[in-house]
Amino acid sequence: MTVQNTPSHDIHAVELSCSDGEMLAVNLYQSRAEVTRLFKLTVKKGQNNVDINGLPSVMDKDSLRVEGHGPAIIHDVNLKEKRETTKSSKPRNNPLLNELRTKKASIEKAESRCTKSRLTLDDYVAAAKPWNTKHDEFVSVMDYYEVTAAQLDEKLLDLERELKEIDRQIKELSSEEREGEKKQISFGFSTFGQTVRIEPTERTASIGVVAESDSDVELILIYAVHGATWRAAYDLRIDTTKKDKPVTLIYKAVVSQSTGESWDNISLTLDTGRPTWGFNLPSLKQWSLKPRPVQTAFFGSGSASPSAFGSTMPAAGSGLFGSAPTSASMSMIRGAPDDRDRERERDCDRQMEHTSSTIASQGSVSANFKIPGSVTVPSAEGERSFTIATLELDALMAWLSIPKVDNRVHLKASGLHLLRIVTEANASIYVDGSYIMKSDLPVISPKERFECSLGLDPSIRVTYHALSKKAATSGFYQKSTIYVYTQRVTIQNTKTSAIPFLKIIDQIPVPEHSEIKVKIVSPALKDPSADVLDNAPRASNKQGFHTSLSEVIAATAGLNVEVADGIIAVWDGADEPDADLRVLGKNGKMNWLCEVAAKEKLNLILQWEVSVPQNMDVIGL
Template identity: 25%
Template sequence: MKTPRLLLALGLLSAFLRLSAAPVDSRISAVTVYQDRAVVTRTATVQLSGGTAELIFAHLPQALNEQSLQVSGKGTAQASILDVSAKQTYVDYTPDARVKELEDQLKAFAKQMRGYDDRANLLNTQQAMLDRMEAALFALPTKDVPRPELNQFTTSLNFLIEQKSKLVTERATLDEQREELQNRANTVQAQLQELRGAGGKAFKTVTVRVAAAQAGSLEVALSYTVPGASWVPSYDARVASSERTVQLDYFGIVRQGTGEDWKDVALTLSTARPSLGGAAPVLSVWQLDLYNPIALREQAERSRRNDMMMAKAAAAPSVNMQTLTTNGVGNEADFELKDARYSSATIEAGATSASFKIAVSSSIPSDNSPQKVPVTSAALKAVPEYLTVPKRQTAAFLTSKVVNSSEFPLLAGAMNVFLDGTFVATSGLRTVMSGEKFDLALGVDDGIAIKHKRVQKFTEDTGLTNSGKRITYEYLITVQNNKKTMERVIVADQVPLSRNEKIVVKLLSPDAKDVKPTDEGTLKWTLDLKPGEKRELTVKFTVEYDNTVNVAGLE
């Protein structure tokens, strides 16, 4: 009976000896940034001697979402991934080196400020001593303390004046030093508050257990989701009026405070919004009943538990359980390095979103500072035209009708507009899909002269007994093209609308056959003006109403 027990003990000992655990040297190789989070991929190459091994990824961000862990790998060890686990470790120091540095600076500032406070207390003590000396010098003489001689009085008085002057100067210098130190401390404190969102005095450790059929190498990729990262689109639109084109430079403004610096990573910007969930919300039954606070609380609690269970199931961790027998390293895309101005991301369009793989490696520090990365640059055809509303402003605003002929969807974001190399406006771009039209507002162009004046306002009585009034309004709009090219100008004006049957508005000019007012009373002319051409437009209408009513809105 001893032999089987001995063999069992030797087998357990052999299995124990074959189980190895060691921290791995990993680096962040790829990051996908969403609007409110990021998926970080760490890679590490390890040598396995066969058997079961534990690969430990230490000092990961505290805010790491354990439900999002994903593991994959390739190598020659013919390894299988058994499981992945995460645990949180609390320490008595700050793991983030940048946060620790700022905390040390604040401690040094506090120590220096205490030194200034001690010096200020000493100056107050010296001031009190000088005040007592001054009081004694000017005190009335007594039997025990006679009046000092003149030279003694003069010497003491000069000493007091000199010492008090020194105190005033030193206090002023001390106040300046304290103010400067406080400003530096406030700056560091603001930076610290930005960075502390990544976590406190704790970090997470992820352990990946693998079983290797034989000795060999294995490249492991660990992916996890962290909050504290986001990106927004930004655009530079450069309009060449002579060429009638728009050079649209598309950028992503990336910020992150995840607690990890991203150095030379393959960066991807995704338009997906995982925070909204994968399916449309479900309508619950809308019930009316007598008010019962206890029943309402129980119902709300049941609904909350159901929502949490659905969210947990949707975010379950993913582990690649297949045997890994492929030789070589991971399948990262090879990125072609281009000039930053003209580099273009690779777009991967999904069923519900798009991902932009940035063409060059990127470095994003974990300090929430905005980092501008190029997405693409496209030359788009532009059809310029002018829009003017002389009644409101006697100016012609240049706009360009542009078609998004690129394959990239243009998400809503801020846009800087340059006209012939000159910055003219900051505006916003709405979301524009590929093939869709949009307008670029390019600001005022003085090459189109606009004038607007009221020619007449004539009031007369109407009716057999002068029971009504008629007011005739006439306006003249002048548009002149002072440019050397033919330009299209759209002119907008209006006539009032009556909301009461006792008020009648009649349009006299322009003829309704030529320009018909819209339901809102808007008049629009489309003018194609040759170089130097001038056009005059007349707006004339009457307003008739009964004397028994007071009309609001008349000019």
């Protein structure tokens, strides 16, 4: 649409308030927000000047964008700022504060006089010579000193207490005054003895609109504001009695804003990206090699020269103090929403369920989550929580213990995540309906395995018995001593339900001398030799995730030893995804993997032999 021969006279003025526009949508980033407002107005044929007052003071002035619908064109957009600046020849006076300061000065002077009197009294007594003074006179002097010194000391203590109390009152009043000034002003400074205060900025968008005829039009304002944020939070709910999908992960967004605008009945989209400016690709300077210059030493000292192979620093930006230059690009600005974006989603009729967001888009860098329906987030009224997604996950519930160090049993869940956890956050852990603890969940990519600690389980008791040691001598010419060690571990499940996967981690010693030999006797775990590596099921071991002991047994076939029904032994790490089979057992660690029935007690026996030369003193035996 074009308009020709627009007259320069008879400009129609339209004045609106920011609150007159309907807030359609908010796109919330983790450190700021992008607000979209719709204004409906009537324009006259020809030139119109539309002023929209009351834009928020936390608005990013470079982010303003205006679009429109109707038989008119947007001629120009201007953002005007108005600051209320006041000057005073002297700082603001607080009568009570001034009175306290005057009283403090008076007490300080009284304290100084009292201190001088006390010192003078000490000098007077010191000048009195007992051998030059009559006995009665000397006793009278000492009595006078005792009474007067006590009075002065008491007065000094009273003055110090008063001074301390006045200092406390002055500090409180000064603090309250500073807080009050912070609320009333946004900026202040002192110049030439005058205090200058600048009130919060009032921003007005001035938009020139040229219309073909008298008509109704729509203006869409899109702008970014500071003072708005969201963070991720998780609820991790575990049902230990379920075999299928025992873990429910509730992904939540905690939203807060103090922009001065109330977000009422808006369409809210959460973005995991972080809008940035000025991050340009650094340049790589030439790396030159040249002979070191010969320098003559003076007075026997040489000056240090830079290394020929010193690292080169990347080129710094042209900003002040080495900061990167600010770019004029407005990476936060998004296109105005179309009609579909303005539609209000309504909650379904089902009750007692959490609504989940839809993933508006998910790229390799960030993702957008659209909160269903219309939401309200008032300004400066704390945090509000919204559910982004609820996921039911297959997971391996594992009970783990290292009884040699600590016989307590830890509960862990490890599983797959179908939707990317887009940001690191705290998770509230619930096990069988009871709140257990808070734990940190890291950033997790799709299909990536994650583990989460679920605290301690006191219903499983592990007893690490005293180590049994027996010694014998063997050999005829080269005698050696063979030590046989037996370590017994008792496990008792006091639950009324079975434990599907219990891992007990133990160890045997690792020799660091060629003449020291260590051999595991029971369970008969084999060293990961070439034959074992060739026969090990590498593919099944790299599936990356197991949900039961039977799957672990299948994945470690050729590497595990079946001790009893529901009990196997493996070298530590053999059941882990992408394990390096060549190093299994090199650190001496082994695992008992068990299924423990309800109220069942198990006994595990680890036995090994250590052979050392008879005359060798070995550390660690």
